[in-house]
Amino acid sequence: MSVLIIVFLTAVAALFTGVFEKGKFARYIGIFGLIVALYVSFLPEASFFEKYRLMYEYGANTALFTKISIVITLLLFFLGGFAFSNHRNHQSELYALMLFALCGSFILFGYQNLVTLFIGIEILSIPLYVMAGANKTDLRSNEASLKYFLMGAFATGFLLLGIAFIYGSTGTFDLYRIQDFTTVNPKNGMLILGAVLMLCAMAFKVALAPFHMWSPDVYQGSPSLITAFMASVVKISGFFALFRLMTIGFSGVTHEWINILGVFIIITLLLANVMGLAQTNAKRMLAYSSVSHAGYIGLVFFGMNTLSTYTLAFYLFAYSLATVGVFMCLIWVEKLKRETSYGAFKGLAKSEPLLAVVATVSLLSMAGIPLTAGFMGKFSLFSQALSRDNNAFLVIVAVLGSAISIAYYLRLIIAMFFYKESSFKTTERVTVTYNIVAVVIIASLVILGIFPDLFAKQFGL
């Protein structure tokens, strides 16, 4: 809770710097605030806000996800200086909005009440609608903003209707009391309808097919750093919110929604990977890749055990790190070339080897090649799902999905490495911050791939 307050105050401070100054001061405030928040998140939580306990709980898992999302946001802030350097007028607002959205994430990590869930989702989403349209002169960005907003509103409708049904059948908003109710009355039709509606609404938020239609356009239209934020922090938040909802709130009626989720996952894995293969634009490819990862992460619901939360956190962290790794490369290329087709990456390895390497390691991690964190994540997910025999089909689909995905990840690697002549003629070099972030991401991905226990230790598991 104190983390939430620190980040919120930082966001307000960052917002106010916009009044006095047009430059990057907000970014420094944000970095400072996030580092403080990260430090505080490692301290034991004071029971200062005990009386709000029924709305918000700050347990070990909440702390874990809070830390992950702060780390990822921090990395994005470090990249911000370069990524936003042509947003002359509204930089501070963008940083502030990102921090506000992060506050929404924190709420989603610890909600104990469906109203808190709703509030969290809205706090997370509304800044994103604005941020998606940050490139005001770009039609695609405007389209992204509008599309995201309309789709988001649609999902909110589903969510509210779902919550209404739940309230109607159980008479409570509290997650644990809903859990008690469902274990006693697993056959309550209105409750199941509510659960399914909420599942659909959350599927919108995490971009699970068939509710993913908005994501490629929004990802492509938004400024790249914002896209990276959506693909990492927003996905982490959405997934953990869904995880809490389904495994705490509706754990008593698992058999009613698990098959629906299974169908979503199968559609996601096949559709997103095949569509990803058909893309010619790296940013759109990453959008579909992000959708497909929602499919893999969904496997965590199958074969639930005590390690599920850890698996979820590990996979999301590995995936988010890799996302930041690819996007930092993409931001650089987009800045120099003004486009993000595969062709724009040609010869990057010759002019900026470190960027090419960080993107390659990240892509290999997303594909699940061993000695990267992504492999350990996929391994845990697959082994968890395979612990029940009747999930074998899902895992086969996931394996096929990964197999398809490697083909489009390779295309980007090929573009970066396999052209003898570099198409980059610029004299502009990567900044020091960029290099540091790149090294941090490569090191984290490889070290977590070899010693997965370090992650668990770091986050108190």
Next chain:
Amino acid sequence: MSYYLLLTLLLLPLVGSGLVFAWRNTSSKYLALGIALVQMFVTFYMLSDFDFNLTVDSSLQYEITYPWSKFIKSSIHLGIDGMSMLLLLLTNILSPLIILSSYNENVSYKNSFYGLILMMQFGLVGVFTALDGLLFYIFWEVTLIPIWFIAALWGQENKRFEFTTKFFVYTFVGSLFMLAGIIYVGIHSASFAVTDLYNADLTDTQQIVVFWFIFFAFAVKLPVFPFHTWQPDTYTYSPTQGSMLLSGIMLKMAIYGVIRYLLPITPTAILGISGQIVIILAIIGIVHGALIAIIQNDMKRIIAYSSFSHVGLMVAGIFASAVLTLRGTFTIEGAEGALVQTFAHGVNVAGLFFCTDILYKRFKTRDIRQMGGLAKVAPKFAVLFLLIILGSMGVPLTNGFIGEFILIKSIFDFNVLASVIAGLTIILCAVYLLRFYGKAMFGEGDASVLSTAKDLSPVEFSVLASIAVFVILLGIFPQPIIDMVGTSLKFVYTSLIN
């Protein structure tokens, strides 16, 4: 026994690879060769230190066990038995030769090229020493990235995008299925350690599913018919060193994997229809590969298809003995033959690819119809090349003979008709290899090419001569290899029955 030796063997190529990458200098090839040679001497030292007179139950030596992660039932478990030793020898003898073979060439980006070869060597040593299913899979995949970069970055310009992507996707798909299979077995056993995987609690149906999942990865890598379509292209368009690595060593990972992992985990599947299907596919591959090799004119393709054909024989032999053992007549002959052949084939095929490289440099073409008469101007090459050709054909007193003989005998014990068809490989092999040799070395050559063609340079001579020494030496004394693998094979095949 000191496990530091094994740790050195594993980490030396990795550290060396890092050093070579950092050494952005043309002399990085000296560094790489030095590291590979040290690695070879460490292996020889290990061999001298290796205890061959062990009982079946404790044939593992230099074991390292280190707990890895409390969330994964896997540990860092490495060790060497006779089978591993043989493949380590193959890897660490061929690697310096492969590095040496590119010595006079003007390879672009030397440090990356040699760094990747060493990284590959790291993965291979890992594969052959891992005693944990997951670790095995990890090293298995680790070898894929360097060879992909080698094939793609230094391969033939115009074709490299299609063939490398095809190669990568094929092998990656296979590997993923293997991963799913290994995880599945791991879940049903105490841990991912090899011996625990052997005792996994699987029903007959589960065994069949696991069998095909794991076999798929090996089938792609070997390759077994009909999973071979990536192979000729990749072998043809890769740089010579890439082809040598791929066919000489990397293919053997799958032979090793079949014996070490597949057979003992899924005996019921092998006794049933699945094992028979594999033998039939392997025999189809033998004939199919050989027949296609006969009509090829591209010399690298001839060797690619010949390799495909030879591998079929090894697979058929391994499975034939396994089926026989499961039916009650304990025999390890087929697997012995396959392992002897593994070593011989690795050496020979690497030699053949190097010979094609030498021919290509002289004639500037890979089409054997446009060659001829080189024997007159390059007698040293003619002799060494012939020795390697004879070795590949399996002429008695060369290294290829003894393996093929044992293999065909073990298939004969399994089924006479199968052994007759499999035996065709020897005849067909003679046809295409002698055609290749005859076209390239004799006949009327292009006078202008021949007048400028030189005999072997000292580096080329040293590589080919070392390979020729192995061809003769192992042809006359094959017994050490058979002894080396005997104990470990007995252990594996005994686990098959229990």
